[in-house]
Amino acid sequence: MSDxxxxxxxxxxxxxxxxxxxxxxxREYRHHDERSHAERVELFCERVGDYQAEVxxxxxxxxxxxxxNALKRHQAKRVAIPASFPQAWLSPSVExxxxxxxxxRELDGFDAVVTGCSVAIAETGTIVTxxxxxxxxxxxxxxxxxxxxIVSESQIVGLVPEALAQVQLLVSRQRRPLTFISGPSATxxxxxxxxxxxxxxxxxxxxxxxxxxx
Amino acid sequence: MKGPTESFxxxxxxxxxxxxxxxxxxxxxxxxxxxxxxxxxELPDWEALRDAGSAIKADVLANLDTYLLQFEQALTAAGATxxxxxxxxxxxxxxxxxARAHGADEVVKVKSLTTDEIExxxxxxxxxxxxLETDFxxxxxxxxxxxxSHILVPAIHRNRTEIRDLFQRTxxxxxxxxxxxxxxxxxxxxxxxxxxxxxxxxxxxxFGVAETGTxxxxxxxxxxxxxxxxxxxxxxxxxxxxxxxxxxxxxVFLQLLPRSSTGERMNPYTSLWTGVTEGDGPQELxxxxxxxxxxxxxxxxxxxxxxxxxxxxxxxxxxxxxSRTGGHAYGSVYPGPIGAILTPQLIGIENxxxxxxxxxxxxxxxxxxxxxxxxxxxxxHLREKSVDAVGGRTERAAMSGVGWVFGRAWRLRLAQRIxxxxxxxxxxxxxxxxxPPPLSAWTDSRDLRPIAPAHPSDENSGNDDE
Ligand code: SF4
Numbered sequence: 308m309s310d311x312x313x314x315x316x317x318x319x320x321x322x323x324x325x326x327x328x329x330x331x332x333x334r335e336y337r338h339h340d341e342r343s344h345a346e347r348v349e350l351f352c353e354r355v356g357d358y359q360a361e362v363x364x365x366x367x368x369x370x371x372x373x374x375x376n377a378l379k380r381h382q383a384k385r386v387a388i389p390a391s392f393p394q395a396w397l398s399p400s401v402e403x404x405x406x407x408x409x410x411x412r413e414l415d416g417f418d419a420v421v422t423g424c425s426v427a428i429a430e431t432g433t434i435v436t437x438x439x440x441x442x443x444x445x446x447x448x449x450x451x452x453x454x455x456x457i458v459s460e461s462q463i464v465g466l467v468p469e470a471l472a473q474v475q476l477l478v479s480r481q482r483r484p485l486t487f488i489s490g491p492s493a494t495x496x497x498x499x500x501x502x503x504x505x506x507x508x509x510x511x512x513x514x515x516x517x518x519x520x521x
Numbered sequence: 522m523k524g525p526t527e528s529f530x531x532x533x534x535x536x537x538x539x540x541x542x543x544x545x546x547x548x549x550x551x552x553x554x555x556x557x558x559x560x561x562x563e564l565p566d567w568e569a570l571r572d573a574g575s576a577i578k579a580d581v582l583a584n585l586d587t588y589l590l591q592f593e594q595a596l597t598a599a600g601a602t603x604x605x606x607x608x609x610x611x612x613x614x615x616x617x618x619x620a621r622a623h624g625a626d627e628v629v630k631v632k633s634l635t636t637d638e639i640e641x642x643x644x645x646x647x648x649x650x651x652x653l654e655t656d657f658x659x660x661x662x663x664x665x666x667x668x669x670s671h672i673l674v675p676a677i678h679r680n681r682t683e684i685r686d687l688f689q690r691t692x693x694x695x696x697x698x699x700x701x702x703x704x705x706x707x708x709x710x711x712x713x714x715x716x717x718x719x720x721x722x723x724x725x726x727x728f729g730v731a732e733t734g735t736x737x738x739x740x741x742x743x744x745x746x747x748x749x750x751x752x753x754x755x756x757x758x759x760x761x762x763x764x765x766x767x768x769x770x771x772x773v774f775l776q777l778l779p780r781s782s783t784g785e786r787m788n789p790y791t792s793l794w795t796g797v798t799e800g801d802g803p804q805e806l807x808x809x810x811x812x813x814x815x816x817x818x819x820x821x822x823x824x825x826x827x828x829x830x831x832x833x834x835x836x837x838x839x840x841x842x843x844s845r846t847g848g849h850a851y852g853s854v855y856p857g858p859i860g861a862i863l864t865p866q867l868i869g870i871e872n873x874x875x876x877x878x879x880x881x882x883x884x885x886x887x888x889x890x891x892x893x894x895x896x897x898x899x900x901x902h903l904r905e906k907s908v909d910a911v912g913g914r915t916e917r918a919a920m921s922g923v924g925w926v927f928g929r930a931w932r933l934r935l936a937q938r939i940x941x942x943x944x945x946x947x948x949x950x951x952x953x954x955x956x957p958p959p960l961s962a963w964t965d966s967r968d969l970r971p972i973a974p975a976h977p978s979d980e981n982s983g984n985d986d987e
Contacts, residue, residue, distance in 0.1 A: 316589070323819060411751050438798070467775055468772040472772075479732070488789070494741060497681050498545070
């Protein structure tokens with residue numbers, strides 16, 4: 308009696324044995340974005356906006372105020388942040404709590420979370436988090452109802468292949484978990500009418516940080 | 522996997538009588554079709570992506586044994602436990618065993634056609650374990666004891682008032698409004714508690730990366746993220762054909778899938794995880810590699826391309842037969858054109874002999890398929906097999922069924938279409954160079970002009986509808 312593993316492998320070999328090798332996979336799609344930096348940033352902001360997320364461009368020096376204002380606008384009082392989030396971005400007037408192993412249930416009592424990201428994709432308006440020090444654990448940007456994400460202009464690439472190339476080593480060497488976020492959570496299950504926010508954050512605010520005044 | 526309990530024509534005739542279903546489906550399929558067309562148009566390299574997607578999948582199938590072993594090794598090194606399941610029963614047994622080991626009488630589950638295929642929920646229920654569906658639409662169906670009619674929007678046949686009434690009876694007695702936002706909020710509140718308490722999560726996977734052992738779930742609502750990160754234990758069931766060789770291959774499919782599926786540039790959430798990450802997400806991961814008929818499909822050189830499918834549902838939305846009959850008529854978890862070629866191959870043609878006839882061969886499905894599955898060609902191939910297996914009576918019965926869907930004028934075009942599909946592999950530069958014998962006797966001496974391509978929208982114009 309053979310076990311499932313060897314039986315499945317045997318069946319595969321019998322089925323595919325002797326078959327002609329398939330043609331080399333061709334990869335003639337775009338791998339490099341030809342837009343200028345300014346166009347790319349512009350496109351990213353526009354595409355994130357298409358998902359009904361709030362997008363704001365801010366100068367680096369105004370980031371702290373921008374975070375505070377966004378939280379205020381949404382009346383968020385208790386705010387979670389990753390364990391090693393930069394102190395310089397934190398306003399003293401807000402109750403920021405570092406994630407030192409918060410449970411999901413504890414996080415459920417928070418109004419908002421502020422995180423960074425690893426790379427962002429202009430063409431699709433996507434933010435990619437990889438569990439880095441400004442991004443934190445996966446549940447952090449999932450459980451609270453408002454996610455404020457900080458994207459540096461220099462993190463924005465044009466195309467999906469460019470983004471994957473950047474995070475590839477984090478996966479293959481460090482086995483870091485990735486989350487691609489494109490707008491707030493949504494469903495179109497009721498008569499195809501889009502509703503923002505089911506289980507993930509219902510509101511997504513993206514702060515795009517640059518060196519120039521917007 | 523359960524096959525249809527009645528033939529396609531019989532089921533289709535019944536479903537056609539459901540006016541609500543017909544109008545919802547008509548709206549839904551045309552809305553998604555238009556959205557898809559818009560975002561596909563946007564990409565200058567769409568055809569190159571399709572070519573790459575198709576070639577990658579062909580490579581995976583040709584070397585499936587190697588990739589599976591690589592995948593297993595990478596997963597094991599990343600702290601996961603790998604299980605191999607010949608059929609649905611073996612896969613379900615793994616989930617039940619894990620749930621029992623952790624004393625869980627409920628598991629939270631993200632929508633997965635693979636788990637529907639193996640009837641996981643019913644099997645677990647028989648052992649006293651409740652599999653809680655967490656997709657909005659799946660929750661509706663589960664609360665109502667109904668089943669999915671569309672891969673992507675399974676509750677497409679339900680309207681908002683029906684959903685409100687259902688919620689009143691079940692999870693939210695006080696709800697009065699039928700606003701979609703309010704209904705979604707009710708589901709959020711109900712499920713949030715269950716997510717927070719869950720001990721075991723169950724998921725499928727859209728892709729598995731052989732090189733790294735990475736699993737990928739593509740979704741919209743965030744319940745996928747909940748199920749794959751909150752419970753301390755996760756079981757992911759993946760069909761053996763869902764592998765891609767390398768991490769970089771995802772760059773192709775993460776472009777093809779969302780645009781083909783929901784017509785978005787990117788779906789709201791895509792989760793990728795590689796084994797167990799210390800301090801983040803489940804600390805125990807089980808991965809079940811499921812055969813359940815897939816190796817049988819692999820044996821058929823023409824039919825095996827059905828295993829390229831990434832379940833985007835684009836072929837459903839363009840299918841003139843599907844948009845009239847809906848998913849229930851196909852009698853299996855895989856409806857529409859892909860169901861018509863996949864189901865009979867998974868369970869054996871003799872168990873679903875009429876499904877390959879559930880098509881008008883208009884070719885629209887092939888045009889939109891992001892991985893270029895030549896569905897019409899596989900349909901014709903399976904028709905032959907069906908006739909061989911159960912005899913000509915099936916064909917007659919099936920034809921009268923599809924004929925009923927379209928009316929009389931439609932049948933006149935059929936012969937022409939069959940010709941068009943069969944000639945496809947032989948057309949070069951718009952001219953048929955050589956047909957296989959016995960037709961080759963004719964083409965050997967002359968170039969033959971191929972039959973002109975049909976316009977898929979012919980089917981939807983409604984001229985011959987009545
Ligand atoms: S057959 Fe092609 S179009 Fe249809 S669901 Fe599968 S991948 Fe999508």
